[in-house]
Amino acid sequence: MxxxxxxxxxxxxxxxxxxxxxxxxxNQGRVQALNLRDSGVADIVIALPGNARRRPEAAADGFTVRPPAEAAREADLVMMLAPDEAQGAIYANDLAPNLPQGAAIGFSHGFAIRFGLIAPRPDLDIFLVAPKGPGTALRQLYTEGRGMIALFAVEHDASGKAEALALSYAAALGSGRAGILPTSFAEECEADLFNEQAVLWGAIPELIQAGFETLVEAGFSPEVAYFECLTEVKLIADLIYERGIAGMREAISTTARFGAMEGGPRIVTDETRAEMRRILAEVRDGRFTRNFIGQAEQGHPRMTAWSAKGATHPIEAVGEKLRKL
Ligand SMILES: NC(=O)c1ccc[n+]([C@@H]2O[C@H](COP(=O)([O-])OP(=O)(O)OC[C@H]3O[C@@H](n4cnc5c(N)ncnc54)[C@H](OP(=O)(O)O)[C@@H]3O)[C@@H](O)[C@H]2O)c1
Structure with missing residues (x-):
């Protein structure tokens, strides 16, 4: 264990x-800065370019805001919480030429290091502290006196103190109240990229939409289809979170349990598992990252079109109406 x-x-x-x-x-930068400050870290500067949208918010929260190159010159720890695809350029242009010798860079995702967007100077400590959830929950748990589980890793230990620094940072986020688990940059990054596609953000919403479409196409009312296929996802998520999958099955009716046994393996088949393995292989050999960075350089045309199409799916209009109830 x-x-x-x-x-x-x-x-x-x-x-x-x-x-x-x-x-x-x-999402992460603001909340991590607030948690750090409330944990007694007094010297915090927010590094944002002159045209950044969140500059006024950072200033209104009482932080000093500086351009990244200037902030790097005076820092001995930089936490990299810009979008993953921007981190390579930020390191090359702002951090590498300006960070003092022996400083540290922390990440909340292993992406830029795992896929070589950044090849850090040998004098720098490089660590990961990745809270396992969104910024809003990280802040809420902290203010309630609880904490969010985080993963940590050290990629390069120039000072001999990188692990202690990573644990200290994670504790300041509140994660020491819950648990800080060791990983590596590669493990955190690959598992995260896999899960985003194969389970969480990719597969689950697609499954919900497909179930909704099947019922509506067969003449069911969109409202009933919405409740069945979408609203109840919250129920199962809470049950699984609290009791595990086996415990969830104990808490549902015999009919639901029998249906789960019959239907689940017909939807998630051997072919689904084979596709999951292909997704993992594309993550690990860098194909996913090359595709992502290539699209980012063009301003994400495919993702913009995909998001716009998703926003007009009939499930959204029903949801807007029902959520008001
Ligand atoms: N979202 C999550 O819950 C979550 C969870 C765990 C780990 N992470 C990781 O945390 C990191 C940050 O993700 P996020 O979701 O917090 O990102 P985000 O919400 O998109 O925020 C990115 C911030 O970086 C700023 N930025 C953009 N380009 C910049 C540049 N060249 N120099 C300096 N700042 C720049 C943005 O400026 P503007 O103010 O102009 O937008 C924004 O303030 C990523 O590595 C991500 O994988 C995220």
């Missing part, structure tokens, strides 16, 4: 004594 680190394994003073620059003030 993997060792789970907690507050008592971390020395908060390490991060409190650092001059921290947080690059980006989005």
């Amino acid at each position: 993997t060792k789970v680190y907690r507050d008592e394994d971390a020395d908060l003073e390490l991060i409190r004594n650092r001059r921290v620059a947080i690059v980006g003030y989005g």
